[in-house]
């Protein structure tokens with residue numbers, strides 16, 4: 419399974435894969451961080467599809483995932499998931515973060531995506547400790563790859579050096 423997981427340092431909006439994952443918020447109306455970067459680079463089509471999803475189901479709950487076009491991005495799709503806000507760790511944060519990875523990958527499989535890139539969900543504005551988040555991210559993706567044989571590659575795209583090193587360490591453990 420480990421040979422299907424990669425880590426790179428960089429900007430997820432530049433990565434050519436079937437789907438990139440967005441660390442969104444439950445409004446699905448865009449924001450700062452990676453969410454802002456994805457909407458800026460992908461163009462207005464992504465927000466248009468988010469609006470249709472909101473009209474249909476009223477946003478996206480923490481831990482859940484929805485899919486839109488990739489618009490002008492090199493990726494075909496954007497899978498929007500909503501990470502938990504860190505409140506000290508006794509609020510189900512770890513389980514919610516694991517659900518983000520699980521549900522994003524299920525949506526990817528349902529849409530025949532074989533290559534998927536993830537940012538470090540919740541480790542920016544939402545304040546999830548990066549070391550804990552890296553363990554959950556790599557453990558969860560490894561588990562799913564053991565079950566979902568249709569996925570060829572999962573790439574962690576880390577924007578900062580600390581996340582890059584932490585994810586690299588976790589991949590080495592598996």
Ligand code: AR6
Nearest residue numbers: 429430441443449450451452453455540541542543544577
């Ligand atoms: N490519 C890859 N990773 C990035 C990029 C990029 N272009 N830009 C930032 N990151 P954050 P969150 C990394 O704050 O903590 C938004 O406003 C960043 O270094 O984007 O889940 C949403 O609308 C960090 O490691 O997401 C929500 O309101 C990681 O992406 C809220 O922030 C996540 O940081 C979500 O907060």
